[in-house]
Amino acid sequence: CGVSGQRILEPPQELWRAGARELAHGVVERLSVARQALAEVGQFLVEIESRGPMELFGHGSTAGWFAETARISPNEARDTVARALALNESRNLDGTPAPAFAPIAGAAAAEGDLGxxxxxxxxxxxxxxxxxxxxxxxxxxxxxxxxxxxxxxxxxxxxxxxxxxxxxxxxxxx
Known part of the structure; x- marks a missing residue:
């Protein structure tokens, strides 16, 4: 689960000077970067889940730990972890690889194409x-x-x- 092609975007300056094309491009680019970042968060969560949140953080569940860490609702955290587990390859308790349930969707998420x-x-x-x-x-x-x-x-x-x-x-x- 390597970090995908990172793009550092210039912060928007003087947006009032930008034309329609530049504004649209800025939205699409930043949405893609945000989606890539969220896909990477999912990869971290899958790794935490495979190692065990109790072992790593003394917490009973990855979703519970994530809810506290991200300051989000338990439901949103549970949904995020479940989505991450479906999209990413993980490891079974014995260390053997467990294939992703939806690897094509996972790849599209990692590319920043899908949220x-x-x-x-x-x-x-x-x-x-x-x-x-x-x-x-x-x-x-x-x-x-x-x-x-x-x-x-x-x-x-x-x-x-x-x-x-x-x-x-x-x-x-x-």
Whole structure:
């Protein structure tokens, strides 16, 4: 889990002089950097989880420790840790690697392309894929959703996800 291509951005100066293109570029660039940083926070949280928060910090859970450290709600911390564990490879207790649940989405997050607003609906869809679906179907669905999410919002991701699920499980849950 190395640090991805770090970009140091000049602080905005005299924004009132900037044109529409410069303003838009500034927003997009900084959003990407913020998303990369949050993906890296997730990588740290996965490492803390794999070593054990009690061992490292005397805390019962990674989410509980993170809530205190980041000064956020327990629910937000729990969601952040669960998302990080789904997106990143981790280690089992015996030290063997545990693959990420959604490695394509994790890579897009690390590149700064996706934030939690896109990642959460992707993960929600992937978790509903039937257990009997093939690995290729699962990977294909993830790739479709990640490609879409680079240019779409949460509702569109959920809508396409519902179509994918209907295709993968035509009989539904009944």
């Amino acid at each position: 939690h607003q896109q990642l959460d609906p992707i993960l929600a869809v992937l978790k509903k894929i039937p257990d009997d679906a093939s690995a290729d179907d699962r990977t294909g669905a993830e790739q479709i959703l990640v490609t879409l999410a680079r240019h779409a919002g949460p509702q569109e991701i959920s809508n396409v996800g519902a179509e994918l699920l209907a295709h993968l499980d035509p009989d539904g849950n009944e």
